[in-house]
Amino acid sequence: MIQPAYCRAMARYNRWQNAQLEELLQPLPQAELRLDRGAFFGSILGTLSHLVWADQMWMSRFADSPRPAGGIADSPEVCASFGAWSAERFRVDGQILTWAEEVGHLDLLGELSWASGSTGEVMNRPMGLCVAHMFNHQTHHRGQIHAMMTAAGLRAPVSDLAFMPEP
Template identity: 55%
Template sequence: MISPDYCVMMARYNAWQNKQMQAALQILPPDALTQERGAFFGSILKTVNHLLWGDRMWMARFDRGAKPNGGVSDSVICTPTLAVWGSERFRTDGRILRWAEQVRSVDLVGDLRWYSGIKQADVTMPMGLCVAHMFNHQTHHRGQVHAMLTAAGGQGWVTDLFLMPQDGPRP
């Protein structure tokens, strides 16, 4: 389904997108980040927090490292400010890239098993599907943030994968 090269490319894309998103969000007034906007998680800050939490949860399953505190309902409050989010995002993007650079083809086959707090049940899914889902989840929520940002009068950022710099950026 997917390859180690795909994982590295998408980890780089994720870091590039998050860096651009952070720059775009830093221009907004702080209250614009916390204003309820009718999105699934409400505000821009809550949505980027959920995205950070989700990436940490998936990475805990993939690399068996630390998982985030709380469940999905707590995901929207994992950082209190954009500045704290930015530093945590940088560290998490580094974790994703390090994992992607070490993953082997054999690591992407077979099943991943975990207990899902959302489903309240054990889940077994193909590893490749889970990795693809993590990268898709990132893109989905950044799209929501992009829409909320531009609706708030902010400037969007370039999201086209083919425009990603080939020599960077790296977290």
């Protein structure tokens, strides 16, 4: 379904997107970042925190790293501040980049099994589908952040994959 080159490209895209968000959001007061804007995870910071939590969860399944604490309902509070988000995002993006550089064709085959907190069931899905989902999930929620930024009159990041700078 997917190839290691896809994983590397999407890991770079993820880091590029998060770096832009960090630059554009860093000047905002904490209250603006925590303001409930009607998104699924409420605020910009809540959505950013959920993404950190979800990426930690997927990497715990792909790379046998520690699972994050709590569940989906707790995820908007994983990062108590923008500074905490920035530090954890940098760490998790590094983990995703390292994993993507090391993943091989055989690693993307077969099935992944995990106990899903959201469904309450043991899930079995193709590994390639799960990896594609992680990257798609990132894009989905960053799109929500983009919309919140635009609605607030803020400059939003360039999100077109075709415009990602070359390495």
